[in-house]
Amino acid sequence: MDKDTISINIQKKLEKLSTFTATPGHGCTRLPFTKEARQAADFIKTLMAESGLKVNEDQAGNVIGVLEGEDTQAPALVVGSHYDTVINGGNFDGLAGIVAGIEIAHLLKENGVQLKRNFIVVGFCDEEGMRFGTGYFGSKAMLGQITLEDLHQYKDKDNVSVYKAIQEYGLVPEDVLKAKQDLSKIKAFIEVHIEQGPVLDQKKVEIGLVECIVGIQRFIVTVHGRADHAGTTPMDMRIDAVAAATKVISKIPDWAREKGDGTVVTTGFVKVLPGGMNIIAEEVQFSIDIRSRNNDNINDIVAKIRAELDKACKANGASWEMHNKLTIEPVDLSENMLSMLQKSCETHGYSWQRMPSGAGHDALAIGQSIDTVMVFVPSKDGRSHCPVEWTEYADIAKAVTIIYDLIVDMQ
Structure with missing residues (x-):
């Protein structure tokens, strides 16, 4: 040979x-x-x-x-x-x-x-x-x-x-x-x-x-807000999808670090609509890719994400949905x-x-x-x-x- x-x-x-x-x-x-x-x-x-x-x-x-x-x-x-x-x-x-x-x-x-x-x-x-x-x-x-x-x-x-x-x-x-x-x-x-x-x-x-x-679990999360004028809408009257989504996204990496076992989480896709510099975001879509040798770690992080989405969206009147794209142990x-x-x-x-x-x-x-x-x-x-x-x-x-x-x- x-x-x-x-x-x-x-x-x-x-x-x-x-x-x-x-x-x-x-x-x-x-x-x-x-x-x-x-x-x-x-x-x-x-x-x-x-x-x-x-x-x-x-x-x-x-x-x-x-x-x-x-x-x-x-x-x-x-x-x-x-x-x-x-x-x-x-x-x-x-x-x-x-x-x-x-x-x-x-x-x-x-x-x-x-x-x-x-x-x-x-x-x-x-x-x-x-x-x-x-x-x-x-x-x-x-x-x-x-x-x-x-x-x-x-x-x-x-x-x-x-x-x-x-x-x-x-x-x-x-x-x-x-x-x-x-x-x-x-x-x-x-x-x-x-x-x-x-x-x-x-x-x-x-x-x-x-x-x-x-194992891997993948999700697409959609946060629904309301589009309004960026200059004339007071901060306490906004339903800002970006404000709610980013509160959640910013916490996800730390949850993975806490788990260990080679657990990693990635948000590799974020889409903001309408996407104008002077428009409050009506909608944010983002991806979540969670991987670990321990399936319990993945499920625990998913639960934390759902709870944090509830908390962040209730704070400003937004809503959310989370669709599973892949689950494999x-x-x-x-x-x-x-x-x-x-x-x-x-x-x-x-x-x-x-x-x-x-x-x-x-x-x-x-x-x-x-x-x-x-x-x-x-x-x-x-x-x-x-x-x-x-x-x-x-x-x-x-x-x-x-x-x-x-x-x-x-x-």
Whole structure:
């Protein structure tokens, strides 16, 4: 197994995939059910076919390649990640895991290895949730956790629903339910991913073996006030949506710090209407993203936010509503597969460490139902979700090497 050749193959694939972006020269922007997503999905199909995989695309936009084993009815081994990106993101997040899976399939064919069971590579659609504010769309569809109501309910900033976006993409929304997989036919799921943090890079560790992934809850909060003149309305007669919303937003980070356990909370989106400098705000929308290894920490912070919204809004006559966009519990990953990967690292002389994942991944959704493990590779300076995101291709090749071993040992 020539690691230099593997590295070069990975580089060629990722460099081509990076060209499918809505923001050339300003990072990679590939939102779900867009022209760029279609280009990437079609290229992934080509790569899969070239590596000997039988390819199809389900109605949720997931691209699936199957390398058939001796017993096609035996529970399969699945490797995958996502092909969508954030806005002005990088070229490695998600795609590194898909390309790694395709390279493993290529190596199995090249080495004449026919597994006893099917080996499947999946490129998931819409893990990030950037367009519709949800996340894990493709993986949840495969788990049977997407409904037709969801497709109508969730909309992008232009008020385009998931339902309409799927139609415009050339798929049939009603058939998204057909993406559900029989989970008894999947033995294990493995995901390769860049770390998206600084730990491995700073410690000069080659491989991160992920032992748990944090839970996530996401919300959109809307505070309703009343638009009035900024100069003629006395302070004690205002129903100012900004005044109420900011009282709550300013307290949320401290609640996360108090919890510990790696608990983090982010308000990354704020929208004020009408948005004029001389108009008291009629409405404020803001997002909340809460993550923790301990689900009780998340629920406690949600309760504090609701109580504080009540208090802040009652003080000036405003009102509020809070809509859940995503709830997914923390998951512990497979100890058996972690031990096997650890042994492989030692065999190949790769440095490794066990670690949690503070970012959510398709492995978080799938790990709720299927035996799952993740492998991290270093992110230069810990940077991700930005144009300077970088991982050495040779590091991805190391992950391919140990997962290849895992696949062969688990067949």
